[in-house]
Amino acid sequence: MKVISLKDIIGSKQEVDGGNWVSRRLLLKKDGMGYSVHDTIIKAGTETHIWYQNHLEAVYCIEGKGEVVTLRDNKVWPIEKDMIYALDEHDEHLLRAHPDTDMRMVCVFNPPITGNEVHDENGVYPVDKD
Ligand code: 9YT
Numbered sequence: 001m002k003v004i005s006l007k008d009i010i011g012s013k014q015e016v017d018g019g020n021w022v023s024r025r026l027l028l029k030k031d032g033m034g035y036s037v038h039d040t041i042i043k044a045g046t047e048t049h050i051w052y053q054n055h056l057e058a059v060y061c062i063e064g065k066g067e068v069v070t071l072r073d074n075k076v077w078p079i080e081k082d083m084i085y086a087l088d089e090h091d092e093h094l095l096r097a098h099p100d101t102d103m104r105m106v107c108v109f110n111p112p113i114t115g116n117e118v119h120d121e122n123g124v125y126p127v128d129k130d
Contacts, residue, residue, distance in 0.1 A: 002031065004026050004027070006024055006026065006039055007111075008038075009024045009025065009026060010024060013115070014028065014115065015084075016027075018048075020042065020043055020047075020048045021040055021041060021042045021043060021046070021048065022038075022040065022041045022043075022050060022072045023038045023040045023068060023107070024038060024040065024041075025037075025111070025113065025115065026037050026038060026039060027086065028112060028113060028114060028115050029111070029112040029113065029114045029115070030114075030115070031112075032075050033112065034110070034111070034112065035108050035109060035110045035111075035112050036108070036109045036112035036113040037106065037107070037108055038105075038106070038107040038108075038109070038113070039104070039105075039106055039107075040104070040105045040106075041095060041103070041104055041105075042043035042064070042066065042097040042102060042103040042104075042105060043102055043103050044064075044095060044097050044098065044099055044100060044101055044102050045098075045099040046096070046097050047094055047095070047096045047128050048091075048093055048094065048095045048096075049089070049093075050093055050094070050095055051092040051093070052087060052090055052109075053090055053108065054083060055090075055109050055111060055113075056086075056087060056088060056090070056109070056110045056112075057087045057107055057108065057109050057110075058084060058086045058087070058107070058108045059079075059082050059084070059085050059086075059087075059089065059105050059106070059107050059108075060083075060084040060107075061079050061080060061081055061082070061084070061103055061104070061105055062082075062105070063082065063101075063102070063103065063104035063105060064079055064080070064082075064097065064098065064101035064102050064103035065078070065079065065080035065097075065098045065101055065103065066079055066095065066096050066097040066098050066101075066103050067079055067096050068094070068095055068096075069093060069094040069096070070091050070092070071091075071092045071093060071094065072086075072091065072092065075102060079103070086127040089104065103111050105116050
């Protein structure tokens, strides 16, 4: 069994600054669980284009509020504390944090992130070829 504390991730290689967000990667591919788990801060007032073509992601909001816009249908999904959204169709979307609040999200990725990924210009993480 493993026990991992957020305070040990902060300041380590497993804390990745994506500009609009900071992802503290608690569990990664190397941990062998078949998924990765991240504690991610989305900075207040930001809008991020995301399209995980190679991954499924579930996102549980534990602090703050904002919205997701799915670009296929321009639907706006208000998101706040205690809500989870699942990108079960690799949905291309915009993630917006309310101007007054950071959002804190617990993100689960299948397949797992390997570690240092940041979004490319299309909001995508590359496929893991290992
Ligand atoms: C919610 C979301 O997708 N934010 C972007 C960062 C990503 N979740 C990560 O790597 O933690």
